[in-house]
Amino acid sequence: MVSDISKDMPDSKIPSGPIAEKWTKHKMDSRLINPNNKRKYTVLVVGSGLAGASAAATLSELGYKVKCFCYQDSPRRAHSIAAQGGINAAKNYQNDGDSVYRLFYDTVKGGDFRSREANVHRLAECSTEIIDQCVAQGVPFAREYGGLLANRSFGGAQVSRTFYARGQTGQQLLIGAYSALSKQIAAGGVEMYPRTEMLDLVLVDGHAKGIVVRDMVTGRVHSFAGDTVLLATGGYGNVFYLSTNAMGCNVTAAYRAHKRGAYFANPCYTQIHPTCIPVSGAYQSKLTLMSESLRNDGRVWVPKKAGETRRPRDIPEDERDYYLERKYPSFGNLAPRDISSRGAKEVCDEGRGVGDTGLGVYLDFAAAIDRDGEDAIRERYGNLFQMYEQITGENAYQTPMRIFPAVHYTMGGLWVDYNLMSNIPGLHVLGEANFSDHGANRLGASALMQGLADGYFVIPCTIANYLAGETPGTVTTEHEAFKKVEEEVSQRIHQFLNINGNRSVDSFHRELGLMVWDKCGMARDREGLTEALKKIPELREEFWKNVRVPGDNNNVNQELEKAGRVADFLEFAELLCYDARAREESCGGHFRTEYQTEEGEAMRDDENYAYVSAWEHEGVGKEPTLHKENLEFENVKLAVRSYK
């Protein structure tokens, strides 16, 4: 079922007026809550990554009563911590012509014209304040000898606007947000619940008024009521099983909200990172990303002949295929993420992949070492070479690295309006969990920016637009809606524990991941997606009949935790494939092999697909309903990129 464009879409609440004034105007038009009244409102924040921690801390500073939940043992461990590269901000400290407008423009263009202009402009505006805030918190950004902040150009940007803290920017920013959160916990403004997993959303009269959680230490299922719920629960990259996400990252919170009525937008926009360390065997649990900067000096190649068994150094030059240099002479090894990722897939599909698994391509530094010397290369990439050796046991100074693309970030997420509120009143969604700012493709160093913009600056202002219309504290967990959802959650747990089948949860997750990666990974087509849509329900059915979850629910039970998450992935994967199949174009992180130019470039269809796909749940195993939010481009001219 496809509804007409925008007809039954909720209002995106984008303010009127010129793009540069929308956010200022919106702040002015937003409702305010008297400081004495703020403390009467309870805000439930799920997730403690950059978006969740910064929102919880800031809302608490404003006076709201905040309760924050995370599945890790401490809020400091959320996966934002693993971001390496940096955070963009339109500070123009380098005097190289950067501006809020340019950052806005680059982000819309980078998103392949599938994001909302107004949201992106607001993001660019907030970016400068984020840096100020983080420095005030003690984030040790890289500095020059003069003591001023250093910048670098990142992800192919023409200006140097990326702030960084060695290769650990995400960690340092998260610790900044975590320390702000800790300050508010100490002040009594935030109650923190670590090792607590949200398992469902509770609606009262159609409004999000609470959550049901499981205490991961005692197994107790209980609920929390609040005046509004904020989901900052990250992306769904682990639907592929292997990804650069942490093992615990999951879609449960967002998907449960989706099942309760929240629209899920653009799930098919998934980002693949080209320079990850390849899979070494079936036991592999996770993929590790290496900075893309390696491609500045490394040359990508595979043997010309399929089934090559010689060691890389023994393969003569004329039997090597430097396929990126061959296909994209002007960009060569620096071709954009999606193009170089697909290039790797193609040669591996032809049987020319390298390594034990045949899923890998060489990234060779021999030429660079010859040119600049080993010391220069060590100076530039020493830590990356070290990390590579730690994982693979190979010395990349002597033999080429092996790399392969891996899922890294998901642009899709729950649909939100300009206030970051979903179509369920009272349900706000922040950070990677929402769909709003990156369109079909996220630029490097923009994820951290978005998480913090949402948490520090956007939600503290926009939340009042919802709360001011609500009488605080009207709902408690005594309400029958809570009892009902708690009962459903407990029932499901009981079910998991009593299937007593023959297969482990992980084995299902692996099988699902492989299937989704195969049919809905780097390249997709109608036929494959249709096949996946047939196979996923079969696997799901087997899961519910044959999974084995040992132990009970009175204690730590990691298999039970995983079972719940995988069960949701088994449903979500279907949604992902529906979206990928419905979007009959190629754009950003979504590549449909049917829609490409003769040169293998993605072919966008702006006429028919310049919209946000917002999916409404219709029941497990039923085709969801598509709602469309039209995207208007008033400031940025739609253009086709070319890297030839």
Add this chain to the structure above:
Amino acid sequence: MAKKLQLTLKVWRQPSGKAEGRIETYDAKDIPVTASFLEMLDIVNEGIIADGGEPIAFDHDCREGICGMCSLTINGCPHGPGKGVTTCQVHMRSFQDGDTIWIEPFRADAFPVLKDLMVDRTAFDHIIQAGGFISARTGSAVDANATPIPKPVADAAFDAAACIGCGACVAACKNASAMLFVAAKVEHLGMLPQGKAEKDRRVLSMVRAMDDHGFGNCTNQYECEAVCPKEISATYITKMNRDFAAASVKEAVVTEF
């Protein structure tokens, strides 16, 4: 194909925090040398589940050495063999065919065992809550470049800030002292101009919080530094000792914080 190892594991099993624990023996068969240590445990757990048992519980998340969630004391060494790595970064090529590997939780009274190899490290969060922050309300910040910070200061602050809060320092210390963890945070913030205003108050309250949570005392053996996956230097403890002494004198004779 990768070489395979046959190993014997001696694993601490403890059904819950209240229950008694003991070492149990498992065979880890056909472990590829290319697997990571935690993947080895995954493989063993698959076998345990297939045999109808309860898998070994252990904390882990990012599996790339940054979140600080993984723990494990491997053959008596927190985070196992290799310098500057977390357990999740240890790979099986560090072991020999036929090895017996002892796997225990991070042991400290301040880190009670929750189950098997999982421990509760919320004491660390409480220490941070006692003062491990700069009170900078969102929105009140001045321009990021308003206060230049000399590069050596920023770099030294970064070295301390690299702490991932894993607790290996506590696990390695024979006194279960948290000095390296506390010092890393106290000095990260204390060195920066933004953190100076609360410096004295911070060191006093964080050290007191550390004491209240039942961590032991530092006896300058530097076991913490040796196992720290981020190789944080014990000289931050030196600085904290000095800062604590100065702040104590100030508090005693000059002012209340």
Add this chain to the structure above:
Amino acid sequence: MKLLESFKQFYASSIGKKLLVALSGAVLLLFLLGHLLGNLVIYLGRGALNDYAEFLHHALHGMGVWIARVGLLGAVGIHIMATIHLAAQNRAARHSRYAYESTQTASKASRTMIISGTIILCFIIFHLLHFTILPNDLKDVTTAGHVRPDVYGMVVKGFQNVLVSLFYIVSMAFVCFHLSHGVSSVFQTLGFRSEKSADMIKWLGHGYAAFIFLGNISIPIAVLLGFLKF
């Protein structure tokens, strides 16, 4: 009274007690150096050592030696008391032990400070009984006819007993062992150690310990070998 409260709070903290251990340790270290230098006067002969002993006993009209004794007793008392409290806390901080124990970098000396310290305490008691408290009947008559205790004779006579000498040498080995960790520890705890000076401080500690050891054991050895005669 407020100051007393502050001190109580200071003592209650882990670093507070450690600072006291380090400060008292530093006092004892300096004393050891002075003591050794005084001991070495023995090589200048009976007259010189006895002169030195007489000087010590008459400094500040006889008050000097008592000030030193009270000060040292205080330092030893603080050192021991704070250490006992710290050790008890350390023990309480980890009740469950590792089934597989291993040490990464900690020196043997650092791990046995309590044992070496206890042995040193026993030695000090013996040493005080031997040379300070029990009466010394030997007299030395100067050329001027002045009669005074013969410290030199007492020392040489004492060390001519092989068992006594051996006990002193073994005890000094423990002192040396204790100092090999203690000296650098004083720097660490008092906050005078940096990455750049860490190695230097470590060697300073070892050197200092070796100096105290060799200087002190040279005396019983010299007596036993007959270089120092009664």
